[in-house]
Amino acid sequence: MSQTEAVIDAIAGEMRRDERVFYIGQDVGRMGGSLQGTHGLFAEFGPWRIREAPIAESAMVGAAIGAALFGQRPIVEISFGEFLPAAMNQLVNQAPNLRYMSGGVARVPVVVRTRVGDGPYGGHPQDYSAWFAHVPGLKVVMPGTPADARGLMLSALRDDNPVLFIDPMALAHAPRGEVDCDGEATPIGQARLARAGHDVTLVTIGSMVPLSLRAAEQLASLEGIEVEVIDSRSIQPLDTACVLESVRRTGRLVTVHEAWVTGGLGAEVTARIAEECPQALRAPVVRVGTAPVPTPSGKVRPHALPSFDRIIAAVRRVVASS
Amino acid sequence: MSQTEAVIDAIAGEMRRDERVFYIGQDVGRMGGSLQGTHGLFAEFGPWRIREAPIAESAMVGAAIGAALFGQRPIVEISFGEFLPAAMNQLVNQAPNLRYMSGGVARVPVVVRTRVGDGPYGGHPQDYSAWFAHVPGLKVVMPGTPADARGLMLSALRDDNPVLFIDPMALAHAPRGEVDCDGEATPIGQARLARAGHDVTLVTIGSMVPLSLRAAEQLASLEGIEVEVIDSRSIQPLDTACVLESVRRTGRLVTVHEAWVTGGLGAEVTARIAEECPQALRAPVVRVGTAPVPTPSGKVRPHALPSFDRIIAAVRRVVASS
């Protein structure tokens, strides 16, 4: 299955099981969604449960939050992460505050689905995911495999808190992977050890998971460097224990994500290491992410994005400097 | 002068000097602005240059950006940082992209002024400043003294890039400080050594500057711990050199800001240390910020915010653990 198919499988399964689950988005009906992200749902569930929305992102998210507050369990799709700013007040002033500010009473089982990064479509690549980890009250996940795409979506749908579910566009249709369609949900907030290694800890997420694994394989076979690859899977909550344990062993940390470096996931992961066990670091940390420019289009983009070569270079650097 | 008076002094001075500077905001006219933040400007400059805007934050920021693109140098005030999300698309998809995406041609001399944190008013305390450092193309400053309030506003007004100028509300009216009204502008992106010390480096900003200095004085006099206090002043660009130099000497780092810890300024400062000189750290870093809850109101708030006691405790901890 592709990641997209896996997400759709999770959604369709929950919709069959639970009448309260429905879907709001643009072009999610007959057209099957951006990047075919809702393919087949309209045919099975029809327009009452797969709802076409006007171009009004703030109202879409606001309405989903309100519907969740009043007993439903909606999914609201913002076609691309670039449009999250248009719904930002709902996403950060409303969704995450409801429970806390109501004295712990409100439940807001809403899933906000969006897509970020480069990919087969190529448009709207902005990845603003890091912002949402800064604000207490949201959960934020980004799968890096088809199995986790299904598993995390299931968890998101069963969670009573607002969850931002982010599809990395680069992985929308490939690589495909095994998915157990009767498998368990992937718990939110648990990183996954994607590859064991003892030389360097590489923490990554989303589109950078397969790329990091490829880099690790090459480093192992050509240079004998064993990289431990941790797929963070969740940005909020962040699984620090797993990273700490690994860095204590390897003494070296590289972070890799498609978002910008400054204030990104890599900054937070690094800071937590520096809070818990700075003495474990035998070499300066290297953070890999998009270059500090507004994410460019087309043929300029690859020069801004993290790449196989930049990951290799980062690992070499942490190994060389210790 | 208070910080508010100092900001107004800078604005009035530039408005006298440069016809292209004008002000957009809500209640900034006869009422004199939230927290009296525009006191006196309407009387001097009248309604053409001190413009009352409808409750339409996105249009306000969008219009300011457009006016800047077409030759003016507007200041647009969003009364409180809590309302920045309502203008988020303009702030992050538009302002910072214009120059880069136009091939380096566009100039966007716009100042977005807002206020964050706890303070004499007490409302709308959310501090989302960290988000804006994540996005390349914006400058983000937050003064911690009246002199810097004036100096940074002057720089912001003379900058050809979009600058987010953030008033920490806790410092709006007190403490007062000396301000040289003929003084130079404070360069954006240079931290200030607020207090020299050799035991611990404390990086702080905004409302936490006076509090951190007070804590440092007490630690010096009662416990003989000499804290070096660095007022970051700017979040983007971030002055790393100054912090690095200090941490190389002290071997200990504490970060203190009113925003949340996760993904905050402290995370980025810490990550840069871990990138440059992790071996300099003789003790785990301690980050102080608002507790991981949506910022509460009234009498609950002090329990969530960073405080004198929490700063003292943080410094003691880094000293004890090395």
Add this chain to the structure above:
Amino acid sequence: MADPLALYRWLVVCRELDRALCLENPRWFPIEGEEATVVGSFVDLRPNDAAAPHYRDPYVVYLMRGAEMWRLAAQVLGKAAGYNKGRSVPFNGPVELGIVPWVAGDLGTTIGTATGAALAFHYERSDRVCVCTFGDGTANRGDVHEALSLAACWQLPIVYVCQNNGWAISQSASDYLPAGVAARAAGYGMPGECVDGNDVEAVRASVQRAIERARAGDGPTLIEARTWRWRGHWAGDDQAYRLQPEPQGLEDPLDWYAYRLLERGAARSDTLQRVHAEVSEEVAQALARARATPDAGAAELGLDDVYG
């Protein structure tokens, strides 16, 4: 359905409680003069409907839904006994009573949430409805437009009432509303109506018609209730910015309704006076009870209340 005396009582509750709260907290946003709009908009909702009142003293609405007055007063006093545990802005309301709460202070955002309540009812094919009020200043926020568009597209069971009190803090509506708010309804293809917001019966009748349409599946309505902000934006506001004289012939919504009841013989003046006395006493007791409880503090920080 409130009988005339019960309706009058709500008006009095609205005013008396507000006056008392203003004295307790100079940062409270007073409702005086706008009682008819608030009471008339919400008094005919059923318990399982949703209520999304504007932020300006919405307590009478919460009381209609069954909130306890002393716990609301506790919110204004920053007490732990508030429904909000002292955490949020005081004008927040208990979500467990079908209220769309105020969990932040940015205007316009709650209108999206209110529209979502209506979506929930629509989706479950029930005849429940939502009434949502918002200010004339708020009407310019993009969220209001988007919510109205969405509700119109999906024919959601919601009644939007713009509580036009002529002001947004220091700005006069004449500066930011070149046309009335009701004139916007046509642009969404929904019924629009402008009513005298100081006439509780007019507000009520208009809202009732809209509620009926909503229950029948005929979609949303936009009503503009014209009223007036008698006091400052906040209780302690000196209003130095108010240069224009008050409009002529401003009605006091309580007096106005009292006169009507008397004229019609629907109530006697001593009955009305007794209502005032009873409500004053009720308010005083609620405040006293709230005052006697502990302030919110460290125990309410609630690190475990962020996620459920």
Add this chain to the structure above:
Amino acid sequence: MADPLALYRWLVVCRELDRALCLENPRWFPIEGEEATVVGSFVDLRPNDAAAPHYRDPYVVYLMRGAEMWRLAAQVLGKAAGYNKGRSVPFNGPVELGIVPWVAGDLGTTIGTATGAALAFHYERSDRVCVCTFGDGTANRGDVHEALSLAACWQLPIVYVCQNNGWAISQSASDYLPAGVAARAAGYGMPGECVDGNDVEAVRASVQRAIERARAGDGPTLIEARTWRWRGHWAGDDQAYRLQPEPQGLEDPLDWYAYRLLERGAARSDTLQRVHAEVSEEVAQALARARATPDAGAAELGLDDVYG
């Protein structure tokens, strides 16, 4: 002021260039069928006015402002010679020509910027104006509402034209626009008008009137130009979602204007044919020139172009 033949030529440029670009890039958003609205909206602007066209192939507008066709073509081909240095979405336009650029892809946002251009002109008390077009789908974005409110409050010199082509990607306007967009003008107290967007003269006349009002200080106007999206949302779109038949009697805006010119004796058919031939040739040359230039790449990353 464009004479009839020059006007016809712009229509042809719009169509021929668009067709060629669609063949080059299946992700290009084709304008076919909507040429009269685009050309009619912008053809009467002065060089120092501001132009803020909708994202759907706006190149004819950039050409009217003096952009070089081959450099625009370079943008669609991802070449370094594009005004955007290959960095932005290709429909971006050169800001140095008084164009409100597309520096991101979120709809509605540029309407705020366009309103700011009008604010700049208003502030400097000049008679410059801005024309801003946007889609019928975009009309539901909160930013459109806020911008129209602001422009109405401040009486800014701007003409908003909703280019209503009946579609937003796969959605039909009948689903998201319960009433016309022109019906929204009254809510802002601004003049509103609905015109035949396939009749370039009608669009032009309506926009000219609005421009005159704006220059005279009489504020903004909202025009709805009704046209039709002939092709897919993007060039390669198979439109499997299009179930309804096309509306009856759809006009081809080029044919329509050509017939008029012929009827009136304002042009001969061989002249019109020559225009097509010349434009085709011009387009072919521009494309050839663009193709021959290097792709954007590492040299255009431009770490130093973020801050000025």
